[in-house]
Amino acid sequence: MEIPPVKLSVFDIGKADAGLLQSKQLYQYILETNVYPNEAEVLKELREITASQPLCLMLSAAVEGPIMSLLLKLVNAKKTIEIGVYTGYSLLVTALALPKDGKVIAIDPDRSMFEIGLPFFKKAGVEHKVEFIESIALPVLDKLLEDLSYIRQLFCKADAFKCHLVFEEQYLHNADRCLKS
Numbered sequence: 001m002e003i004p005p006v007k008l009s010v011f012d013i014g015k016a017d018a019g020l021l022q023s024k025q026l027y028q029y030i031l032e033t034n035v036y037p038n039e040a041e042v043l044k045e046l047r048e049i050t051a052s053q054p055l056c057l058m059l060s061a062a063v064e065g066p067i068m069s070l071l072l073k074l075v076n077a078k079k080t081i082e083i084g085v086y087t088g089y090s091l092l093v094t095a096l097a098l099p100k101d102g103k104v105i106a107i108d109p110d111r112s113m114f115e116i117g118l119p120f121f122k123k124a125g126v127e128h129k130v131e132f133i134e135s136i137a138l139p140v141l142d143k144l145l146e147d148l149s150y151i152r153q154l155f156c157k158a159d160a161f162k163c164h165l166v167f168e169e170q171y172l173h174n175a176d177r178c179l180k181s
């Protein structure tokens with residue numbers, strides 16, 4: 001049987017080799033038959049607008065969305081922390097999965113990228129669930145550790161962990177604070 005050519009977008013193709021599947025064709029099949037058809041329209045729009053950004057490879061993979069959403073619902077999460085927001089794809093996945101009174105504290109030292117995603121949060125009607133803090137994560141995590149009411153039953157998505165090269169030093173410290181919480 002002839003294997004069809006791979007037609008993945010620039011940021012999805014970058015993630016296709018690294019996963020368990022080890023097959024771009026299989027990865028594309030899963031995206032086209034399952035992930036993209038079930039992706040909320042507003043997430044799709046944010047993903048597409050992020051593709052025009054120079055650092056679009058930082059965007060969370062679309063396949064992560066349904067898994068995160070399922071996890072958040074399974075643990076009945078209400079309070080979460082997002083470390084490393086970029087344009088906010090996984091943050092929007094989270095905000096959509098949380099109940100009406102849910103809350104995400106979103107931390108990133110670069111607010112300009114979050115601004116790109118902000119209109120999509122407003123469009124989705126979940127802007128009120130997001131508190132953006134323009135900072136590196138450590139000082140904010142330290143402050144949150146003092147506020148036990150927030151950190152109890154916390155769901156943490158830490159994408160800044162992916163920025164090993166630039167933020168190697170903070171990687172372990174962030175992990176340590178998250179484990180403490």
Ligand SMILES: C[S@@+](CC[C@H](N)C(=O)[O-])C[C@H]1O[C@@H](n2cnc3c(N)ncnc32)[C@H](O)[C@@H]1O
Nearest residue numbers: 058059060084085086089090108136137159160
């Ligand atoms: C891989 S991107 C995040 C992707 C994002 N979660 C998404 O779904 O598209 C990593 C982000 O971490 C941010 N970042 C880097 N170091 C950080 C730190 N020490 N604390 C918080 N955010 C950091 C970067 O500015 C960048 O926006």
